[in-house]
Amino acid sequence: MNEVGISEGNVLFPVFLKLNQIQTVVVGGGNVGLEKVEALLKNDPKARIRIIAPLILPALQELADGSEFIEILNRKVRGGDLKGADLLILATDDYSLHEKLKKKAKKLRLLTNVADTPDLCDFYLGSTVKKGDLKIGISTNGKSPTFAKRFREVLEDILPDSTPELLNQLKTIRDDLKGDFNEKVERLNEITSVLTKKGK
Numbered sequence: 075m076n077e078v079g080i081s082e083g084n085v086l087f088p089v090f091l092k093l094n095q096i097q098t099v100v101v102g103g104g105n106v107g108l109e110k111v112e113a114l115l116k117n118d119p120k121a122r123i124r125i126i127a128p129l130i131l132p133a134l135q136e137l138a139d140g141s142e143f144i145e146i147l148n149r150k151v152r153g154g155d156l157k158g159a160d161l162l163i164l165a166t167d168d169y170s171l172h173e174k175l176k177k178k179a180k181k182l183r184l185l186t187n188v189a190d191t192p193d194l195c196d197f198y199l200g201s202t203v204k205k206g207d208l209k210i211g212i213s214t215n216g217k218s219p220t221f222a223k224r225f226r227e228v229l230e231d232i233l234p235d236s237t238p239e240l241l242n243q244l245k246t247i248r249d250d251l252k253g254d255f256n257e258k259v260e261r262l263n264e265i266t267s268v269l270t271k272k273g274k
């Protein structure tokens with residue numbers, strides 16, 4: 075909030091993670107754990123995920139059985155598990171465990187998402203739209219995940235099916251363009267100006 079009480083809006087910085095190159099650890103194998111794992115796999119079916127929990131839903135077991143990149147440790151989480159993680163998602167039904175693990179993760183500088191507890195999260199999952207190589211991330215700053223989901227559906231509807239082809243063609247043009255950097259940028263901006271009403 076600023077001095078007149080108006081929210082500064084969303085200050086989150088979106089990054090696009092290479093989930094096959096990093097190790098994500100999900101603690102908790104219930105409904106929420108399943109939701110988080112599905113969100114990761116929707117973005118990259120080859121995401122490297124380690125799921126740690128004494129109880130694993132059959133749907134999670136099936137996902138693990140279908141991927142060489144998913145591993146299940148069928149036991150309670152241990153402090154040492156955090157050392158093997160690049161990204162941590164806490165999704166158990168034990169809030170005090172989440173608080174304890176979050177403190178430990180902070181010491182290790184391990185970025186952590188804590189299900190149902192936005193205040194403890196270093197990052198939020200976003201709604202994502204994918205059309206070929208195009209990916210759009212949506213965040214409502216935690217205000218309304220339902221809005222994020224609906225807006226994803228709107229974008230999925232309005233983005234033309236030809237979008238992947240368009241990106242492929244632009245890549246070919248980009249690779250073929252000769253000249254120095256500034257000339258290439260100018261030419262690419264000229265070619266793509268038809269995509270916007272501004273035309274510039």
Ligand SMILES: C[C@@]1(CC(=O)O)C2=NC(=C\c3[nH]c(c(CCC(=O)O)c3CC(=O)O)Cc3[nH]c(c(CC(=O)O)c3CCC(=O)O)/C=C3\N/C(=C\2)[C@@H](CCC(=O)O)[C@]3(C)CC(=O)O)/[C@H]1CCC(=O)O
Nearest residue numbers: 113190192198199200201213214215216218219220222223
């Ligand atoms: C985008 C998406 C990604 C994903 O998780 O895959 C996502 N939530 C999704 C769906 C969804 N989640 C919930 C509902 C039920 C309706 C509702 O509450 O609105 C629905 C809608 C549905 O399922 O229909 C319940 C819910 N979610 C959070 C809380 C706790 C709280 O707010 O305190 C509660 C209350 C639990 C309770 O009732 O106790 C918190 C978070 N959920 C976020 C992400 C982060 C903020 C994202 C943003 O800024 O918008 C944040 C802050 C943290 C995080 O989870 O990373 C995914 C849509 C994927 C898609 O379909 O495109």
Ligand SMILES: NC(=O)c1ccc[n+]([C@@H]2O[C@H](COP(=O)([O-])OP(=O)(O)OC[C@H]3O[C@@H](n4cnc5c(N)ncnc54)[C@H](O)[C@@H]3O)[C@@H](O)[C@H]2O)c1
Nearest residue numbers: 101102103104105106107126127128129130150151166167
């Ligand atoms: N399911 C939902 O859609 C939903 C919605 C809103 C809030 N919540 C809340 O989110 C929390 C999780 O919900 P859920 O439906 O996934 O619960 P759940 O009971 O299905 O799953 C809990 C998971 O945590 C694991 N777990 C517990 N202690 C553990 C430990 N020490 N180490 C490792 N794993 C451990 C369990 O083995 C289990 O896999 C609950 O507190 C619930 O109230 C859930």
